[in-house]
Amino acid sequence: MTTTIGDIEDAEVILVTGSNTTENHPVLSRHVKRAVAFKGAKLILVDPRRIKLAQFAHLWLRQNLGTDVAWLNGMMHVIISEDLYDRDFVESRTEGFEEMKKMVEKFTPEFVEQITGVPAADLAAAARLYAGAKAASILYCMGITQHTHGTDNVKSLANLAMLCGHMGKPGGGVNPLRGQNNVQGACDMGGLPNVYSGYQAVSDLAIAKKMEEAWGVKDLPTKPGLTVTQMVPKAHEGELKALYIIGENPLVSDPDLNHAEESLKHLDFLVVQDIFLTETAELADVVLPAKSFAEKDGTFSNTERRVQRIRKAVDPPGQAKDDWEILCEVATRMGFEMRYESSEEIFDELARVTPSYSGISYGRIEKDGLHWPCPTPEHPGTPILHREQFTRGKGLFHAIDYTPPAEQTDDEYPLYLTTGRVLYHYHTGTMTMKTEGLNERVPECFVEISPRDAALYELNDGEAVEIASRRGKIRARIQVSDKAVSGTVFIPFHFAKAAANRLTNAQLDPVSKIPEYKVCAVRLSRAA
Amino acid sequence: MAAQHLMIINGNEFPFTPGETILDVARSHAIDIPTLCHLKDTMPTGACRICVVDVRGARNLLPACVTPAAADMIVQTESPAVVRARRLILQLLLSSGNHNCAVRGSDGQDWTSFQLAVHNDDGSSELCPVWGDCRLQDLAYRYQVSGERFASTEIAYPMETVNPFIVRDFSRCIQCGRCVQACNEIQVNNAIHVGYRGAKAKIIAAGDRPLKDSDCVFCGECVQACPVGALVEKDARYKVRPWTERKVRTTCSYCGVGCQMHLHVQENRVVKVSGVEARTPNFGSLCVKGRFGFDFIHAPQRLTVPLIRENGQFREAGWDEALDLVAERLGGIKQSHGPDSIGVLTSARITNEENYIANKFARAVLKTNNIDHCARL
Structure with a gap:
């Protein structure tokens, strides 16, 4: 997030898109609901499903799946043509405005309505509401990013926020909601193929030299590596021979699972380090038992870049070890000595080589976490990013055209499928499904379908159906619900037994390499 | 400079900001006025009246939580009249339910029959499930009252135990309304309300149906807000006592909000989770997964x-x-096929320190940049 969670209550207008906030970030959603219910904020919700937040929305736009660039360009078209944009901000803090302006010219509300299905008048009203606010916050999540044009979607959101000057102030910002406890930290700490910790490029020779000195090592690789979505096909082709997987379950979470499973079977050697024998671990050559969060010390970085402590509460089961300790043991056995006394000793080392974390220490975050960037021990942390300037100096507008999703419906696969989570389960369910009460609330996979589609395909609530895409098929029960929009079904991806990702499309966004989980074409038939 | 606004509490002069209540001013100067129904960050209701104070010139005692501070106001927070009023309120509350903390009475006969009646309702012969963790009990001690002054009232509603997470024990409810405020004003789930009237009043969900059939999402905000034993975590009830547990502060391991939580530990097991009050980013709030989804820690399927x-x-x-x-x-494969024939998937679930070590392991030991995690998935 470019601002903080608490700041959401300072917004006059909140635009939520591609985020089922009350189910996926329940505690953050309370700030959105409180802002609307008690502080006079207006909520613009852009989401095809009738999610809970629709009850709080002043304007609810139900776009067709995968048409986000179109409605965003449409909003900007209205804002520019009605001269509602923040001229000062655009002139002093940004560049590339003219190109972007030219691009959005054709996106009249009427043109946008044809693509997105959003009524022209609603789009214009949303544009005026967003542009007219003193501070407006954008919250988005995987509904924006998990598309073949996810990067375009995010850039378009940034365009909109910059156009209206809603950046770098409380109640503003473009705020991605991170779905996993430490996905922010995994990125910050160099768990990415192109950067070391603190987003220092592996291809930058000066950085490589610095890391070589810090680590006492020579010849660090300078060519960016493969993303997870590239590793899997490389394993299939036989180029990738070994994979070391820590605390991930790609055999439920990857797109096009049938293909992913085959790929992992092609590996010469698979190590899985986890707290459970997951679907992925079942395929491993060696499985190493790790501690859970309740058994270890360390830090997580949350969605607002706040670095917070975790602390050991109980002893681990059996011989389970810290993930860092296991890695250090393997490294040492491979001839590279890595030994640490504690997680704090590791933190102190990472702070030395990571400029954005340099000022943070366990002592400083004993009570409250600190927001990075925090470059020095005296620095108070940075709750709000881009206050005076953007990371690159001026904010750059991107002129982005609309392109449709990779897969379209047709006679054979007439319905769209979109996937996501439910409140009571988490990701691949390895943790939540150990709690009986959560299973009682949502015991199994389901297909959420609109009453109209249910009638059209003559399917009844609770009935078992087969859902098929070009890549695979699963069985699940029908849940007729007015949450669903006609023409699109929703399936939660938690359930290994009926894994939605047997159906999803592994087509990637060309920049971020994120798969298009949010759109694919399927057909439903009564299960035999 | 604007003139300073001043008032007098217990003989001392204090500045205040217009808009503050007597309670706000007192609390910001470490003067303890007891409250039961007051819940931070919600509209005060003045429902319980335990916070009444003596304001010179006022006809009646005034509830400090809703009375605005005013210039030259003179307030006594523990005058004999105030103490009398508080004792009466506590006596009435104690007589209106299964408050079997032994504060209620010392007379042997009465205590035995009362305890038997509670056992009948609750199925446990133990003292109240929140003994030692109860605002009402604290105040009863502080003001030295028992529940014997008034005859016990009938228990109007049976306990609700049909959901997996929360036991709603109406016999111990004091109708303070904190749960309703927590639900409607803090989490804004709008699942519970005050229903019926007078002696029949009850906190209800969805037209008086069980929580599981209402809009309740089991965030447990109401449990954390309940000052007495009316709302208790089902699995912890009668099993976790303040004197048998220790609390460890940590960060939730589910989504990216990073809620601060206490793991309540008893005999090397996590037995309950609560939100850390008054601390960013969640100020005590949690969701159903964070509060109740901790069984995986001790699951028999752990490796x-x-x-x-x-x-x-x-x-x-x-x-x-x-x-x-x-x-x-790994060494052999690196030797024969080159470093880039190996990949590492680190994790959005493990710590920063561990991700840093995974990054160092891939780059310095394996000599490959093939490292990623599931941010994209």
Whole structure:
């Protein structure tokens, strides 16, 4: 997030898109609901499903799946043509405005309505509401990013926020909601193929030299590596021979699972380090038992870049070890000595080589976490990013055209499928499904379908159906619900037994390499 | 400079900001006025009246939580009249339910029959499930009252135990309304309300149906807000007592909000979770997963020893054997196929320190940049 969670209550207008906030970030959603219910904020919700937040929305736009660039360009078209944009901000803090302006010219509300299905008048009203606010916050999540044009979607959101000057102030910002406890930290700490910790490029020779000195090592690789979505096909082709997987379950979470499973079977050697024998671990050559969060010390970085402590509460089961300790043991056995006394000793080392974390220490975050960037021990942390300037100096507008999703419906696969989570389960369910009460609330996979589609395909609530895409098929029960929009079904991806990702499309966004989980074409038939 | 606004509490002069209540001013100067129904960050209701104070010139005692501070106001927070009023309120509350904390009475006969009646309602012969963790009990001690002054009232509603997470014990409810405020004003789930009237009043969900059939999402904000034993975590009820547990502060391991939580530990097991009050980013709030989804920590399916595949089957192995094998195989593959034939998937679930070590392991040891995690998935 470019601002903080608490700041959401300072917004006059909140635009939520591609985020089922009350189910996926329940505690953050309370700030959105409180802002609307008690502080006079207006909520613009852009989401095809009738999610809970629709009850709080002043304007609810139900776009067709995968048409986000179109409605965003449409909003900007209205804002520019009605001269509602923040001229000062655009002139002093940004560049590339003219190109972007030219691009959005054709996106009249009427043109946008044809693509997105959003009524022209609603789009214009949303544009005026967003542009007219003193501070407006954008919250988005995987509904924006998990598309073949996810990067375009995010850039378009940034365009909109910059156009209206809603950046770098409380109640503003473009705020991605991170779905996993430490996905922010995994990125910050160099768990990415192109950067070391603190987003220092592996291809930058000066950085490589610095890391070589810090680590006492020579010849660090300078060519960016493969993303997870590239590793899997490389394993299939036989180029990738070994994979070391820590605390991930790609055999439920990857797109096009049938293909992913085959790929992992092609590996010469698979190590899985986890707290459970997951679907992925079942395929491993060696499985190493790790501690859970309740058994270890360390830090997580949350969605607002706040670095917070975790602390050991109980002893681990059996011989389970810290993930860092296991890695250090393997490294040492491979001839590279890595030994640490504690997680704090590791933190102190990472702070030395990571400029954005340099000022943070366990002592400083004993009570409250600190927001990075925090470059020095005296620095108070940075709750709000881009206050005076953007990371690159001026904010750059991107002129982005609309392109449709990779897969379209047709006679054979007439319905769209979109996937996501439910409140009571988490990701691949390895943790939540150990709690009986959560299973009682949502015991199994389901297909959420609109009453109209249910009638059209003559399917009844609770009935078992087969859902098929070009890549695979699963069985699940029908849940007729007015949450669903006609023409699109929703399936939660938690359930290994009926894994939605047997159906999803592994087509990637060309920049971020994120798969298009949010759109694919399927057909439903009564299960035999 | 604007003139300073001043008022007098217990004989001392204090500045205040217009808009503050007497309670706000008192609390910001460490003067303790007891409250039951007051819940931070919500509209005060003045429902319980335990916070009444003596304001010179006022006809009646005034509730401090809703009375605005005013210039030259003179307030006594523990005058004899105030103490009398508080004792009466506490006596009435104690007589209106199964408050079997032994504060209620010391007379042997009465206590025995009362305790038997509670046992009948609750199925436990133990003292109240929140003994030692109860605002009402604290105040009863503070003001030295028992529940014997008034005859016990009938228990109007049976306990609700049909959901997996929360026991709603109406016999111990004092109708303070904090749960309703927590639900409607803090989490804004709008699932529970005050229903019926007078002696029949009850906190209800969805037209008086069980929580599981209402809009309730089991965030447990109401449980944390309940000052007495009316709302208690089902699994912890009668099993977790303040004197048998220790609390460890940590960060939730589910979504990216990073809620601060206490793990309540008893005999090396996490037995309950609560939100850390008054601390960013969640100020005590949690969701159903964070508060109730902790069974995985002690699940029997946890991995406890390294496993090595042999002839298609896993067998248990010692750490040395497993680590040697991993080092040998990775080293061999690196040697024969080059560093980029190996990939590492680190994790959005493990700590910063561990991700940093994974990044160092991939780059400095394996010599590959093939490292990623599931941010994209």
